[in-house]
Every structure is written in structure tokens, then in C-alpha cells.
Amino acid sequence: MSFSDAQLMQWMQQLFWPLTRVAGLLAIAPVLGARTVPRAIRVVLALLITLVLIPVLPPTPVIPPFSAAWWLETVHELALGVAMGFVVMLVFEAVVLGGELIAYGMGLSFAQLIDPLRGAGTPVVGQLLLVLATLMFMSLDGHLKLIEALAMSFERMPVGNAALNGQALMALALWGGMLFSAGMQIALPVMMALLLANLAFGVMSRSAPALSAMSVGFPISLAAGLLLMRFSLPGVMSVFSNTLEAAQELILQVMELARE
Numbered sequence: 001m002s003f004s005d006a007q008l009m010q011w012m013q014q015l016f017w018p019l020t021r022v023a024g025l026l027a028i029a030p031v032l033g034a035r036t037v038p039r040a041i042r043v044v045l046a047l048l049i050t051l052v053l054i055p056v057l058p059p060t061p062v063i064p065p066f067s068a069a070w071w072l073e074t075v076h077e078l079a080l081g082v083a084m085g086f087v088v089m090l091v092f093e094a095v096v097l098g099g100e101l102i103a104y105g106m107g108l109s110f111a112q113l114i115d116p117l118r119g120a121g122t123p124v125v126g127q128l129l130l131v132l133a134t135l136m137f138m139s140l141d142g143h144l145k146l147i148e149a150l151a152m153s154f155e156r157m158p159v160g161n162a163a164l165n166g167q168a169l170m171a172l173a174l175w176g177g178m179l180f181s182a183g184m185q186i187a188l189p190v191m192m193a194l195l196l197a198n199l200a201f202g203v204m205s206r207s208a209p210a211l212s213a214m215s216v217g218f219p220i221s222l223a224a225g226l227l228l229m230r231f232s233l234p235g236v237m238s239v240f241s242n243t244l245e246a247a248q249e250l251i252l253q254v255m256e257l258a259r260e
Helices: 005-026 039-056 068-106 124-139 142-156 166-207 213-259
Strands: 112-115 120-123
Touching: 005 039, 005 068, 005 142, 039 142, 068 120, 068 124, 068 142, 068 166, 068 213, 120 124, 124 142, 124 213, 142 213, 166 213
Parallel strands: none
Antiparallel strands: 112 120
């Protein structure tokens, strides 16, 4: 049995183009592409996802290797994968931002931990909310829906016929505003309640100057913040779930815009 060079080239590119898009997604997507996951495991995971997707993908065009068109298509595929991972990553960053704002109100901004998922310092409150959001992401099958959206992208944005145009890039840029709006939705109830507690303590300290702001105010703010977080967690997870659904809708919108 013999194979021609054209057949071998077609088979190789049938694997290469989907693998490039999958690798772009796993390079930035939360949970699946976390820094704690070794690179070897991420490479194997990208190969496995690609091998599962190949039988259901449309035929890919054959482009001469290392030509200008080949490099351009490689950049397009990487950009599409990174864009999908970027949309979901901002949802988790909104949770971290909300936790940081709550930590500042509680007086825990100095308590920093190295977040293994993000590779950066995060207040303990943000770390707690991030762990809860990750567990909820897995319980809602968010990782499976992300892979499903990836498979759908090859149908709506086939290889060689799709790229991020100006409209798609503008939609991604506007999605960045969600980082602040969702973060404020998460933190605002606790921040407002802590503001009222601090105002009450300010009145108390004026009426009784002997009260020490550090010895009395800090424990009160800390205890009030922990109690308020206990009752605000359902709302935090509701905001996270709604934002995650909006992220999935945005990914579909980007697919439509990139296809135009």
C-alpha cells in the first residue's frame, strides 16, 4: 500500500488545523488550561480532543506548508482558540475582582495568597470565591460546554474561511466591561453593608473616644464581612452562572460575526 504526497499532506493538515485551534483554547482557558496543569498533560489533552473532533469536522483545505497563506491561517486558528478561552477567562477574573473588593472592605487586603490557577497574588476572599466558582464551573459541565462550543466553531467557522474581523474584535473588547460590572455585582451588597458597619463604628468612636479603631474596628469589620459573605454566596454563584451563560452566547455571537 502506497500513499501519495498529496494524501499525506491532506491527512497531516486535517490534524494540524484543529490542533492549532484547540491548543489556542487550552493555552488560556480556565481550569483546562490552568498553570497548575503540566504542559505535557495539556499537550496530550489537546491531541485527544483533536482526535475526537476530527471524524465530525468538515474537510480542511490543503495549504502549502510554510507559505504566507499557511502562516496566516495558523495565526487565524490560534486567534480563534485564544478568543474563546479569553471570553471564559474573564468570567473567572470578575469573580476574583469581586473577592478583592470585598477583602478591601473587610480589611483583609494584606492577606495575599499565590493563586495556582492564575499565577498571581490574590486576597484570601478572592481565592475562596475562585475555588467555589471553579467547582460550580465543573458541576455545571462548563468544561464540556466549552469543548462543545469548540466543535461547533469548526462548523460555523471552518478552517480557511473564517477570521476575527473588526466586528468580532469589537465584541470581545466590549466584553471586557463585563469584568467590572460582574465584579461590582458580586461585591456591592457586602461592600454597602460593610460601609454601614464602618459608619456605625465611626459614630461609636466619636461618642466614646477611648475605643481603639484597630483593636475594636478591625474585628468588627472582619466578623461582619464573614457573616455577610455567608448570606451573599447564593447571589455570588447566581451572578457567576448568569455571566457564564452570557459568555457562551458571546462565543456564538463571535462565530457569527467572524463568518460574515
